[in-house]
């Protein structure tokens with residue numbers, strides 16, 4: 714089916730999320746809480762767009778909107794820009810010194826001095842992407858805790874969490890770098906827990922925690938287990954070398 718986004722005709726599969734279709738066609742829609750590796754969350758709301766269907770217009774979150782008919786989409790209409798500006802003002806109030814938020818709020822013309830004041834040390838916008846990533850991993854080590862203005866993402870009772878394997882997936886997906894991970898002397902520290910890092914057998918670079926390798930072990934095929942102790946870069950080099958050998962001998 715064909716849909717029109719900002720005047721551009723785009724091919725869409727029925728049920729495909731609007732944000733994905735826009736991305737595939739090189740149309741930029743701002744978002745903070747979206748990762749291509751995870752299902753849409755719709756929490757930051759920045760990906761809102763205006764859609765027109767049978768003469769009726771409405772606002773939807775594009776990361777959560779499955780396209781089922783031939784709609785017309787406006788990603789930067791006056792109404793959308795106005796709403797995004799307000800959303801960015803609230804996000805700025807929440808995380809006033811965060812670079813990502815500041816870059817976006819300047820683009821949308823949010824003033825420096827707004828009437829809400831936030832904690833200058835706060836970077837978390839409570840989008841929940843880290844919690845989702847951890848859930849998808851199967852660890853369930855973190856969640857949102859408390860309520861209202863004290864709501865935050867944490868481990869149970871802020872203690873080092875037993876199911877946490879130190880994979881740092883939560884930190885990698887965080888749009889505002891709010892989750893602190895340090896790596897020093899072969900030890901990774903995240904969520905108040907220390908993890909011994911394992912070195913790559915080829916290049917010697919520390920690349921994963923013991924717990925991470927242990928966790929992955931049950932999920933890997935026999936072939937993949939051959940490369941268990943190699944970092945991603947070396948794994949690629951070794952696999953492509955092996956493939957070359959196979960082709961040469963064939």
Ligand code: SF4
Nearest residue numbers: 847877878880881883
């Ligand atoms: S580091 Fe811990 S909390 Fe973060 S995704 Fe991995 S298991 Fe979950």
